[in-house]
Amino acid sequence: MTVRPFELADIEGVNALHTDIHWPVPSEAQWRWLASNPARGTSPMGWVIDNDGRIDGFLGNFRQRYVRDSTVYEAATGHSIIVSPRAKGSLRELIQPFLGQTDMFAVSIFNANDIGSPIYRHYGLKPFASPVHDVKLAWLLDPSRIFVAKGLRSLGARIPALYPLLGERFLPRTGPVFDPRSMVWPDGVRAIADLSDTSAFGSFWQQLKADGALVVDRSPALMRWRLAMPDLASPPVLLGYYDDQGLCAYAMGQLSKVGPVEVVTLEIIDLIALNRAPASAIPTLIRALKRAGRKMQAAKLRLPVVSAKTHAALGAKASLAHNEGGWGHAFAHFNVPDAGFADWQPTAFEGCYSFTQRQPRR
Incomplete structure (x- = not known):
């Protein structure tokens, strides 16, 4: 069992994980759209748990550009975090490369559910101050x-x-x-x-x-x-x-x-x-x-x-x-002293809400 960067060839296996837990299943076009993210550069789209060719876990990595005055910064938000029961206990290995993106000022998770929320604290992610962290x-x-x-x-x-x-x-x-x-x-x-x-x-x-x-x-x-x-x-x-x-x-x-x-x-x-x-x-x-x-x-x-x-x-x-x-849904891990980013006032646009939501279809 290894953790490696996600590739488009993994779409079927990652989508099977989505199906297993009744999450919306992205189309192939959706995955290719994510791959075309103008801010992605050479960053992985995410990481998978590869168990001899079977995909048993996934963590999506959505990179974004930020600006303050004339300086450009980079950050990423995690999304679609799924670990199969077959790989129980492997979340730590899956989240480590996400946290290890030291070329970014921060990595974040803005849409943690009530089950995952207490877990992320153990892996180096700190909650935003209220109301970001605990108000919807x-x-x-x-x-x-x-x-x-x-x-x-x-x-x-x-x-x-x-x-x-x-x-x-x-x-x-x-x-x-x-x-x-x-x-x-x-x-x-x-x-x-x-x-x-x-x-x-x-x-x-x-x-x-x-x-x-x-x-x-x-x-x-x-x-x-x-x-x-x-x-x-x-x-x-x-x-x-x-x-x-x-x-x-x-x-x-x-x-x-x-x-x-x-x-x-x-x-x-x-x-x-x-x-x-x-x-x-x-x-x-x-x-x-x-x-x-x-x-x-x-x-x-x-x-x-x-x-x-x-x-x-x-x-x-x-x-x-x-x-x-x-329950606490917004977390970040800073690679630089977070006091330098005290003016960060995030919106859902910076999370995964827009591209991971289940769509109502007539």
């Missing part, structure tokens, strides 16, 4: 559907034989594809459709860098690549908030459905504002996303990674949301 905010859009889904899951837990019979529930009804251009948005909000280098979003990116905080690459070129993800069932919604100088805040929402008896959720993948943005920018974008979520037949809107800066910017909107976190 959710605004209910259709409480009745959420209540019914909870009841069905509870029934399935009591009578396991019934669960498979429930099938896929709460899928969006067939109808016109959501078109953000046809929506009436709150004042100041518009749908973002142009991601060319000279677009308003391009200017937003330049000003975001000029604000001086540590920010992940959101250049138009990178955004075009992110939105070309092959396995998307429906395109994400991109909304911008504009002041008299132009685009000053933006949000990205993407539909997800965690399991067959879970409701559809509009996940907030990204939410960030320039320093000059008014206090109303982030709360207004939340209002707009709630409006979009209802139109897209989502039962709730969720912000899965909440930085201290975003939490403060939400204002009263935060108090109206339910916290779905609490």
Whole structure:
């Protein structure tokens, strides 16, 4: 049994691991899209546990560029961490090469589940400060559907034989594809459709860098690549908030459905504002996303990674949301003194949420 870098020839074996635990199975096109990551360089896409040709474990490695002032940094986030019962006890060997990427300022995990959360602490990963580490905010859009889904899951837990019979529930009804251009948005909000280098979003990116905080690459070129993800069932919604100088805040929402008896959720993948943005920018974008979520037949809107800066910017909107976190889902291992990165205010865009979520398909 050896741990080695993942190769595209391993797709079948890694996808079998996904199938075994009922996780979404990436298409071959999805794997090749990940391989084309503009920030990947020569970094492995991940590592596998190879047991004489049988793949018994996988840890995905998604590399990203960061900018602060004029300096470019590198970091990576881990995803799709699976160890087969056949390789029980091998997680330490699998995670060591991930932690050993010393050419990066940090490696992180932003989507640990409640089972894996306590394990990562033992392998050199430290939790982010609250709220990043233990808060996920959710605004209910259709409480009745959420209540019914909870009841069905509870029934399935009591009578396991019934669960498979429930099938896929709460899928969006067939109808016109959501078109953000046809929506009436709150004042100041518009749908973002142009991601060319000279677009308003391009200017937003330049000003975001000029604000001086540590920010992940959101250049138009990178955004075009992110939105070309092959396995998307429906395109994400991109909304911008504009002041008299132009685009000053933006949000990205993407539909997800965690399991067959879970409701559809509009996940907030990204939410960030320039320093000059008014206090109303982030709360207004939340209002707009709630409006979009209802139109897209989502039962709730969720912000899965909440930085201290975003939490403060939400204002009263935060108090109206339910916290779905609490077990600790965000960790990092720094290769340099972490005091030098105290201004890191991550969003879900920096994790694996956008490309590992289960997609609701009509």
